[in-house]
Amino acid sequence: MKYWLVKTEPTTYSIDDLKSDKTTCWDGVRNYQARNFMKDMQIGDQVFVYHSNAKEIGIVGLSKVSKLAYPDKTAFDKKDSHYDPKSKPEKPTWFMVDLKFAKKYKEIITLDKLREKKALSDMFILRKGNRLSVTPVAKKEFEAIEKII
DNA sequence: GCCAACGTTGGC
DNA sequence: GCCAACGTTGGC
Numbered sequence: 001m002k003y004w005l006v007k008t009e010p011t012t013y014s015i016d017d018l019k020s021d022k023t024t025c026w027d028g029v030r031n032y033q034a035r036n037f038m039k040d041m042q043i044g045d046q047v048f049v050y051h052s053n054a055k056e057i058g059i060v061g062l063s064k065v066s067k068l069a070y071p072d073k074t075a076f077d078k079k080d081s082h083y084d085p086k087s088k089p090e091k092p093t094w095f096m097v098d099l100k101f102a103k104k105y106k107e108i109i110t111l112d113k114l115r116e117k118k119a120l121s122d123m124f125i126l127r128k129g130n131r132l133s134v135t136p137v138a139k140k141e142f143e144a145i146e147k148i149i
Numbered sequence: 150g151c152c153a154a155c156g157t158t159g160g161c
Numbered sequence: 162g163c164c165a166a167c168g169t170t171g172g173c
Contacts (some may be wrong), residue, residue, distance in 0.1 A: 157167085
C-alpha cells in the first residue's frame with residue numbers, strides 16, 4: 001500500500017465533483033515525473049486530493065486508486081486542451097489512473113497546518129518550488145496528516 | 150495580478 | 162548537448 005497526493009484546481013475539478021462522480025479518470029497530466037508516479041500506483045493506494053490556486057489551499061479529501069495507469073485519451077484528441085501530437089495511440093506518451101472518492105474532510109487541512117507539522121517538513125508538496133501535480137506521500141506523512149483531522 | 154521556480158523548446 | 166527564451170504553475 002502506497003500513498004500519494006494529487007493537486008487540482010477546484011474551479012476545474014474539485015473534491016465535490018469527485019464526490020458526485022464517485023469515480024473519475026485523472027487525465028491531463030503532462031509531466032514525465034508525475035506520469036511515472038501514476039504508473040507506480042497500485043489498486044487501493046490512498047490518494048489525498050489537494051486544492052491549489054484556490055481561496056482555501058490544502059488537502060480537502062481522500063480517494064483510492066481504482067484502475068491502474070492506462071493511456072490518456074485526451075492526448076489523442078485535437079480538440080482537447082491537453083492534446084499532444086507526440087502521443088500516438090499505438091505508443092502513448094501520457095497515462096492516467098482512475099480515482100474513486102473515499103471521503104471529504106469536514107475541514108480543509110490548510111497548507112499552513114501542513115507546514116506546522118514537523119513530521120511533514122520533508123513532504124514533497126511542501127518543498128520549495130514544487131510544481132508536480134502528482135507526488136508520493138510517505139507512510140509516516142500520511143499518518144501524521146490523518147492525525148490532524 | 151505579481152513573480153519566483155522550473156519544465157520545455159529550439160537554434161546553434 | 163548547451164543554454165536563452167518562453168510558457169506554466171501556484172502561493173501570495
